[in-house]
Amino acid sequence: MTSAPTTTMPAPRKHLLDVLRFGAAFAVVVYHFTATPTASTYWGTDVTALFDGINQVTRYGWLAVEAFFVISGFAILWSSQGRTVAQFTGSRAGRLYPALWACVLVTALLQSVWTGGRELSVGDTLLNLTMAPDVFGAELSQVVYWTLLVELKFYVLVGLLMLLGPLTRGRVLTLALAWPAAGMLVRGFGYPEVAEHLVVRHSVYFGIGMILFLLWQDVSARREAEPDGTRRALAVDAGALALLLVLAGDRVTTSSEHAAxxxxxxxxxxxxxxxxxxxxxxxxxxxQPGATVREPHLAALCVLAGALTYPLYLVHTQFGWAVTEALAGQGVNAWAVLVAATTVSLVLAAAIHYAVERPFSTRLRRAVTRRLTPGPTRPSRPVAPDDRAAQGHDAHAVRSQDVVAQAQQARVAA
Structure with missing residues (x-):
């Protein structure tokens, strides 16, 4: 074990991670508007021909979902450090549910007046509020909502791991490697349905993100001249990452065939x-340490981009396609329609962020944390006003083999 850090000063916000997340969301938006058969229905013509130039690129937009899973693997481990299970659960609930509830409800309003959209029953709409409508066999309010259950399963696994004790390197490595391995074994033994429940198709991407987190810690520890044990840790990280990249390459190859x-x-x-x-x-x-934007206005723009990522991802398909159908049917220029559909999605995302996420996310986080904290005990540290690590915000940079325990020791020492 390496020694605990001597400071609890927060690490700089990773502004480029904000930009990367927004870029992934934007790639999904453009993919759905210019590359999918469903989009062709609303355009009234084949989008692969209508947008022949950019379609050569946007046809790969489905890979942005894999990018989200990689980022999530890194960010969720980051956001879990120094937190109890109650705090971790509260942070996830506060981060995800207010925007989801708002998106489901405004989508239901759209679907009540737009005959070209998905026609959900009241029951299916309510089940979408759970983030796991697939479990109940309900129709999804928007096509991208299938990824929410995949993410939720990852959060549950991390939460269960936290219940066992501190998130040690060994436990994180085990989850990152054993999760995809278990899924492949189950599928190999002839239980593809069980493998789907284990999200074997996507677990490798979360695993890559988790290993990147460990590698980031170990490189930081070596940079700070901690004991030479980091050399062995780095070797293990590199080996695990190489293995998962091979598995991910195979997974992407198969997915490419499906996408084609x-x-x-x-x-x-x-x-x-x-x-x-x-x-x-x-x-x-x-x-990396240098991935911080220091110009205040540009930094604020990066932060805003990160904040809009989730609501943009949730709301864009039905509203974007509604705009597309309305304008394309009137003969409006295709590029103008594309800009209009994207703009409407961004404006709605901003409205949900400012009107719902900002006033209610913190309240829900604190309420869930208090509810799950046993007895009169209060959390060991105040719950942050937003999920800083998950969005690339400041977080305690723990540079040790024990992701949680060392951070707690550092706070006591301080």
């Missing part, structure tokens, strides 16, 4: 693998 069949255009596996590697490299670069 869905879109009816060539989706080259080699290009997809390169994009995946570029995503992993971008995440790594985004969390």
């Amino acid at each position: 069949a869905l879109q009816g255009v060539p989706v080259h596996a080699g290009v997809a693998v390169v994009v995946l590697l570029a995503v992993v490299g971008a995440v790594w670069l985004a969390v």
Whole structure:
């Protein structure tokens, strides 16, 4: 074990991680508007021909979801450090549910007046509020909501791991490697449905993010001249990352075939693998010490981009397609329609962020944390007003083999 850090000063916010998250969300938006068969329905023509130029790029936009999972693997471990299970659960609830509830409700309003959208029953709409409508066989309010259950399963696994004790390196490595391995074994033994419940198709991306987090810690520890044990830790990190990248490359190759069949255009596996590697490299670069924007106005813009990522992701498909159908049907220029659909999605995302997330996320986080904290005991430290680590905000940079215990020791020492 390495020694505990001697300071609890927060690490600089990772502004480029904010930008990367927003870029991934924007890629999903453009993918849904210019590359999917559903989009062709609302445009009234084949989007692969209508947007032939940019479609050569946007047809790979589905990889942005994999990027989100990689970022989540890193950010969730970061946000869990120094927190109890109650605090971790509260942070996730406060971060995710207010925006989701708002998006589901405004989407239901749209669907009540727009005949071209999804026609959900009241029951299905209410089940979408749980973040796990798939479990109940309900129709999704928006097509992207399937990823929410995948994320939720990851949070549950991390929460269960926290119940066992501190998130040691060994436990994190075990989760990162054993999760995809278990899924593949289950599938190999002829239980594909169970493998789907284990989200084996996506677990490798979370694993990559988790290993990047450990690697980030160990590189930081070595940079700060901590004991030579970091050399062995770095070797283990590198080996685990290489293994997961191989598995992810195989996964992306298979997904490329599915994407090509869905879109009816060539989706080259080699290009997809390169994009995946570029995503992993971008995440790594985004969390380096120099990845901080110091110009105040530009930094504020990065923060806003990170804040809009989640509501933009949640709200864009139904509203964007409604705008597309309305304007394209009137013969409006395709590029003007695309700009209008994207702008409406961004404006709605901003409205949800300012009107719902900012006033209610902190309240829900604190309420859930208090509810789950046993007896009169209060959290060991105040709950942050926003989920800083998950959005790339300041967080305690714990540079040890024990992600949680060392941070707590440092606070006591201070």
